[in-house]
Amino acid sequence: xxxxxxxxxxxxxxxxxxxxxxxxxxxxxxxxxxxxxxxxxxxxxxxxxxxxxxxxxxxxxxxxxxxxxxxxxxxxxxxxxxxxxxxxxxxxxxxxxxxxxxxxxxxxxxxxxxxxxxxxxxxxxxxxxxxxxxxxxxxxxxxxxxxxxxxxxxxxxxxxxxxxxxxxxxxxxxxxxxxxxxxxxxxxxxxxxxxxxxxxxxxxxxxxxxxxxxxxxxxxxxxxxxxxxxxx
Numbered sequence: 001x002x003x004x005x006x007x008x009x010x011x012x013x014x015x016x017x018x019x020x021x022x023x024x025x026x027x028x029x030x031x032x033x034x035x036x037x038x039x040x041x042x043x044x045x046x047x048x049x050x051x052x053x054x055x056x057x058x059x060x061x062x063x064x065x066x067x068x069x070x071x072x073x074x075x076x077x078x079x080x081x082x083x084x085x086x087x088x089x090x091x092x093x094x095x096x097x098x099x100x101x102x103x104x105x106x107x108x109x110x111x112x113x114x115x116x117x118x119x120x121x122x123x124x125x126x127x128x129x130x131x132x133x134x135x136x137x138x139x140x141x142x143x144x145x146x147x148x149x150x151x152x153x154x155x156x157x158x159x160x161x162x163x164x165x166x167x168x169x170x171x172x173x174x175x176x177x178x179x180x181x182x183x184x185x186x187x188x189x190x191x192x193x194x195x196x197x198x199x200x201x202x203x204x205x206x207x208x209x210x211x212x213x214x215x216x217x218x219x220x221x222x223x224x225x226x227x228x229x230x231x232x
Contacts, residue, residue, distance in 0.1 A: 054171060184211065
């Protein structure tokens, strides 16, 4: 990967094992460190599969896929899990919070799996408070169970969880889909501010093209990835 790159994909291919109906090919895609890139596309266009390859939850069948200078193709499944925990923050579409866990427990979850990220947050309670405050959450919610929060609050907790420990890359899968336009604007203001504080790069996928003006670059999924679908 060229100097200054956080992500590089060349001739990457993927096909679901035992499911011949779908395949994805990425001839070339790259991101520089510090960039905020948005990928837009309709549901079922391969956006989530692409993110899963970048996060290492799926393994490419062929090609070159480097994240933060590491060739994911050379890592075992366990090594990819460790790499993801250390280097990538993930914001899921459905947030994937532990409903009975406290806000604090949810935000600190990545540090349980990554001593490297924990080492970057020496005073974890102070960092939880800082992130919650920065994301517009009252300190009183820190001890509350995540299941008691509103959708907007849960979303902000999900961002704080992704950002704690300053991962080099944050990947977000349709994080604004449950919000109206006004709430989307406020959420993105907070997200971009905290991405800058953490020094992280951002890759966000969405079907909503209105969000694109906030990003350094916008790509359509069909321009960077070729999909193949066959009837069963």
